[in-house]
Amino acid sequence: MTDTLMRRGRAALAFSFLVQGVAFALLVTRIPAVQDRYGISDALLPAFLAAVPVLAGVGSVTTERLVRRTAPSFVLRWAQPVVLLALLAVGAGQGMIQVALALAVFGLSVGALDASMNMLGVSLQRAYGRSIMLGFHAAYSLGGIAGASLAWLGAHGGWTLGVSYAPVVAVLLPLALIAGRWYVDAAAGPAGTGTGGTGSGRGVAFAVLLPFCLVMSFAYIGDSTVSNWSAKYLQDVLGSSERTATVPYNVYMVTTLLGRTLGDLGVRRFGAAAVVRTGAVLAAAGFGLVAGAPGVPAGMAGFILLGLGLCVLVPQTFAAAGRIGYERGGPAGSDAAVARLNAFNYVGFLIGSPLVGVIGDAWSYRGAMLVPMALVLVTVGYARSFGGTGGRYGDGHERARAADVGRGGHRL
Numbered sequence: 001m002t003d004t005l006m007r008r009g010r011a012a013l014a015f016s017f018l019v020q021g022v023a024f025a026l027l028v029t030r031i032p033a034v035q036d037r038y039g040i041s042d043a044l045l046p047a048f049l050a051a052v053p054v055l056a057g058v059g060s061v062t063t064e065r066l067v068r069r070t071a072p073s074f075v076l077r078w079a080q081p082v083v084l085l086a087l088l089a090v091g092a093g094q095g096m097i098q099v100a101l102a103l104a105v106f107g108l109s110v111g112a113l114d115a116s117m118n119m120l121g122v123s124l125q126r127a128y129g130r131s132i133m134l135g136f137h138a139a140y141s142l143g144g145i146a147g148a149s150l151a152w153l154g155a156h157g158g159w160t161l162g163v164s165y166a167p168v169v170a171v172l173l174p175l176a177l178i179a180g181r182w183y184v185d186a187a188a189g190p191a192g193t194g195t196g197g198t199g200s201g202r203g204v205a206f207a208v209l210l211p212f213c214l215v216m217s218f219a220y221i222g223d224s225t226v227s228n229w230s231a232k233y234l235q236d237v238l239g240s241s242e243r244t245a246t247v248p249y250n251v252y253m254v255t256t257l258l259g260r261t262l263g264d265l266g267v268r269r270f271g272a273a274a275v276v277r278t279g280a281v282l283a284a285a286g287f288g289l290v291a292g293a294p295g296v297p298a299g300m301a302g303f304i305l306l307g308l309g310l311c312v313l314v315p316q317t318f319a320a321a322g323r324i325g326y327e328r329g330g331p332a333g334s335d336a337a338v339a340r341l342n343a344f345n346y347v348g349f350l351i352g353s354p355l356v357g358v359i360g361d362a363w364s365y366r367g368a369m370l371v372p373m374a375l376v377l378v379t380v381g382y383a384r385s386f387g388g389t390g391g392r393y394g395d396g397h398e399r400a401r402a403a404d405v406g407r408g409g410h411r412l
Contacts, residue, residue, distance in 0.1 A: 006127065009184025013120050014139040016080055016179060019172050020113060021143020022150070023087050026165060027106070028227075029151040033161055034090060038099045048100070052107040053346035059111020060346075064339035066112075067119065072335060073183035076116035080176045082109040088169045091161030111346070115339045120183060121315075122322030122338055123331065131267035137315040138260035145253050204325045204337045211382040212321040213344040215276075218375040219313040220348025221355065222283060225372045226252050226306055228353040229365070233290070233299070237365050240296045248303040255307025263312045272386040276316050280379035283309030287373030291366045313379065317341065320386040 027034075035045055066075055086109060089102035121136045147168075154164035206213075227249060235245035259279075266275045286305030293299040318338055325337025352372070359368035 005182075005184060006124070008182040009120075010124055010128075010132065012179040012182035013117065013124065013184075014136055016076060016113075016117055016176065016183075017121075017136045017139040018143035018146075019080060019176050020083070020110075020117065021140040021145075022147035022168065022172065023083055023143075024110070025144045025147025026151050026168065027087060027090065029148050030155065030161065030164065033155065034099065037161055038093070038096050040096065040099075048103060050350060051100075052103055052110070053349045055104055055107030056111035056114070057343040057346045059108040059113075060115040060339050060342040061111075062108075063112045063115040064336050067116070067335045067339070068332060071185045072116040072119040072123075073180075073185050075112055076120060076183060077177075077180035079109050079113040079116060080180070081173055083113055084169045084173050084176065088162075088165050091165035111342070114345070115342045118318045118342060119322075119335045119338045120185065122319055122334055123185060125319055126322070126326065126334075131264040131272070131319070133315040133319045134260045134263035134267065134312065137311070138257055138263075141253060141257040141260055141311070145250075145257065148250075148253065204328050204333050204340075206340070208324060208328070209321055209337055209340060211385045212317050212324075212341055215313060215379050215382055216317050216341055216344040217348040217351070218372075218379055219310055219317070220345045221352035222287070222306070222310050222372045222376050224349050224352030225287075225356050225369070226303065226310075229356050229360075229368075230303060233365055233369075234296060238293060238296050238299045240299075244296065248300060251300060252303050252307040255304050256311040259308045259311035260315065263315070266312075267316070272316050272320060273383045275312050276386045277380055277383035279309045279312035279316075280376050280383065281309070282306075283313070283376045284373045284380075285309070287369050287376065291369035291373065310376070314345065316386055323387070 031045075031049070034040070040048060063072075063075055083106060086102050086106035090099055090106065093099045093102055117136070121133050125131065125133050150168060151164065153159075154161075230248040230252065231245040234240040234248055235242060263275065266278075282305050286302045286307075286309055289302035289305060290299055291302075293302055318341060321337040321341045322334040326334040329336065355371060356365075356368045359371060
């Protein structure tokens, strides 16, 4: 496999992460508009919202089975256009049945998309021989910022959902199809030229993946706490204005982008375990600062720490689980581990917001912030499982890289 193909594959995959960030942000930030358009009651809305991550989990598990027979790049090549078309359908439907179907398709295809994207990211990192996984997730964060900004323009401009979504889909869909031609399965070559690898991947026992599954869930509980409760917390607890209350999530997204952009350098210099441990401590400190903040400035500082800390956990968890899966089952074992792990990001997403809401109503929202803080701190105890120092990913990494690229000792 040539250097050019590998670089094109990396750029194409980064673009896929960016597109996913845009699409997801456009949906979740305009939920109130979706509710108003289709007359979804407040009582029914949680069921609609919960259905998306549940079906995404189904899509992720299904992808594990699909890649036993075809390449992850093939799944990704078709999942991403379906996600974009489903987003368009959410904005263009005429009734509750149509939007329910559109959201169901969106959820299933997002699960397949997330799983296959991260499978390719893990295999490319293994082929490169150094940390690049955080860079892909930085592209997702950049897409999220762009999508949220477009949603803000649509909301403040009074645009209908169809008007908001159609131009974005019209631009991104053909670009995604073009990028799909350059996806690279590190074990198989360019997209569509081979399967996901040898072996069934069944050698990866759940007990081995459990620490990573817990870290993934805890990270997304923290993330969903920020995305769903930061504005309400700043306004109701810290007494900010409504306009100021919208700032924390934007600050969180920007610091997430910054942390992920620089994170790969940290992994190469200090190792994955050190980066995960530092990220968990920063995130816990951020939740602690938010919980005890005497006013708005301290609360803002807490959300800055949260962005810098939480941002490294998810990419490194995928990378570590993929490495363990590869050591036990080859490329197919890596793909299986990533797909199973990916389902737990939806578990965290489902649990996080209701958990904080229940505790906040029953006790206090300051106290509720201590729960994700405690969960994130648990990650410190698991940091050693992430292994690797100075850019190494485990004893079998060099052999894995040589096997995948077919050119031992080659660095890109």
